[in-house]
Amino acid sequence: MKVHVRIKRFNPEKDRRPYWADYEVPTDPFDRVLDVLHYIKWNLDGTLALRRSCAHGICGSDAMLINGRNRLACKVLVKDLGPRITVEPLRGLPVIKDLVVDMEPFFSKYRQVMPWLVNDEPPPVRERLQSPEERARIDDTTKCILCAVCTTACPIFWGNGEFLGPAALVAAHRFIFDSRDRAAPERLAILAERSGAFKCRTVFNCTDACPQGIEITKAIQDLKRAIVLSRT
Amino acid sequence: METRVRPNGWEWLSWLYMRVSAVLLLLLVLGHLYIMHVVNSTDTIDFAFVAQRLATPFWRIYDLLILVLALSHGLNGLRGIVNDYTRPGGGWRLAWNVALWTVGLVFTLLGALVLFSFDPTAFARR
Numbered sequence: 001m002k003v004h005v006r007i008k009r010f011n012p013e014k015d016r017r018p019y020w021a022d023y024e025v026p027t028d029p030f031d032r033v034l035d036v037l038h039y040i041k042w043n044l045d046g047t048l049a050l051r052r053s054c055a056h057g058i059c060g061s062d063a064m065l066i067n068g069r070n071r072l073a074c075k076v077l078v079k080d081l082g083p084r085i086t087v088e089p090l091r092g093l094p095v096i097k098d099l100v101v102d103m104e105p106f107f108s109k110y111r112q113v114m115p116w117l118v119n120d121e122p123p124p125v126r127e128r129l130q131s132p133e134e135r136a137r138i139d140d141t142t143k144c145i146l147c148a149v150c151t152t153a154c155p156i157f158w159g160n161g162e163f164l165g166p167a168a169l170v171a172a173h174r175f176i177f178d179s180r181d182r183a184a185p186e187r188l189a190i191l192a193e194r195s196g197a198f199k200c201r202t203v204f205n206c207t208d209a210c211p212q213g214i215e216i217t218k219a220i221q222d223l224k225r226a227i228v229l230s231r232t
Numbered sequence: 233m234e235t236r237v238r239p240n241g242w243e244w245l246s247w248l249y250m251r252v253s254a255v256l257l258l259l260l261v262l263g264h265l266y267i268m269h270v271v272n273s274t275d276t277i278d279f280a281f282v283a284q285r286l287a288t289p290f291w292r293i294y295d296l297l298i299l300v301l302a303l304s305h306g307l308n309g310l311r312g313i314v315n316d317y318t319r320p321g322g323g324w325r326l327a328w329n330v331a332l333w334t335v336g337l338v339f340t341l342l343g344a345l346v347l348f349s350f351d352p353t354a355f356a357r358r
């Protein structure tokens with residue numbers, strides 16, 4: 001099956017503005033979009049720039065806009081897209097080249113919510129234990145692979161880049177509701193600020209797009225509730 | 233560990249206020265609709281009806297509440313939208329916020345003035 005692929009390309013050192021490049025690619029219906037991009041890079045145009053690592057949906061490095069939706073190129077099959085495929089870089093982050101975007105604005109938001117375990121109590125002889133129920137509280141949000149699909153699908157993040165974004169809130173949720181962590185008040189104070197949880201307008205783009213199926217909007221509502229209940 | 237809690241933001245209060253004011257507005261506006269459009273009709277409502285209604289402090293307070301809640305709810309909602317689409321610390325955000333506060337204050341004062349200076353007998357005497 002031959003597919004027609006349009007890719008939004010941009011090399012800031014050469015091009016004045018992004019342009020569409022068209023390619024005809026022979027594919028198997030069970031090829032992934034990542035295979036199609038590999039075919040183009042290896043056989044048609046070696047200058048195409050993209051990121052990927054694991055090729056199995058777990059490293060989170062090949063997030064891009066495919067047929068108008070944010071997805072991982074390694075997780076979507078050609079047969080589910082049909083004979084015309086358009087590929088663009090993630091929105092809301094600066095393009096370095098072609099499909100490679102600068103992730104630093106994304107990770108700087110992530111770092112703001114203190115995404116690490118805080119617990120100064122003397123460690124027990126073995127590990128810090130957690131009951132299955134306590135672990136279940138954070139089952140969903142621990143699945144995040146930091147692909148940035150959610151944050152770059154969020155119109156509030158596009159607006160002016162002030163919003164921490166869904167991925168940072170998912171990370172905050174994962175530690176705030178971890179029974180072993182002790183920094184919940186500090187994180188909730190950060191999220192109570194203008195750029196935090198209350199900038200979420202419940203658009204649900206993040207939840208629709210997340211390749212890990214995380215119920216992101218629900219997690220953000222958990223955070224809003226925790227902040228309001230701790231302050232009233 | 234002693235947790236350092238950073239100075240509180242108040243965006244959570246604004247968010248809560250949108251919900252609380254929405255619930256109150258829903259009750260007040262339903263009451264308003266019932267009095268003005270179900271029990272009475274806009275075809276029969278005249279000056280005498282309005283004058284009689286506004287003669288009691290209850291209805292003056294009722295109308296003032298709708299006025300204050302609807303204005304503050306609407307303008308606070310607009311403030312949220314402005315903050316979504318203007319740059320932090322920029323001139324546009326400042327200008328919008330000044331405009332929203334000005335509109336809010338002027339119309340609250342104007343509405344309150346009408347509600348509380350309204351004197352039906354002043355018209356009857358003429």
Ligand code: HEM
Pocket residue numbers: 201202250251254255257258259261302303305306307308309310312313
């Ligand atoms: C019974 C009456 C009303 C109810 C139940 C209601 C309910 C709500 C709620 C729950 C929100 C928050 C939405 C969110 O944060 O996701 C909201 C937002 C808003 N409301 Fe109301 N409202 C009412 C009347 C009004 C009136 C009279 C105005 C205008 C004067 C208004 C203007 C707005 C605006 C501008 C927003 C912000 C929208 C946004 O952030 O996207 N509302 N309303």
Ligand code: SF4
Pocket residue numbers: 060143144145146147148149150151166167170209210211212213214216
């Ligand atoms: S929450 Fe989902 S979409 Fe967002 S960064 Fe994590 S895995 Fe990606």
Ligand code: FES
Pocket residue numbers: 051052053054055056057058059060061062063072073074075
């Ligand atoms: S290449 Fe690792 S998630 Fe797609």
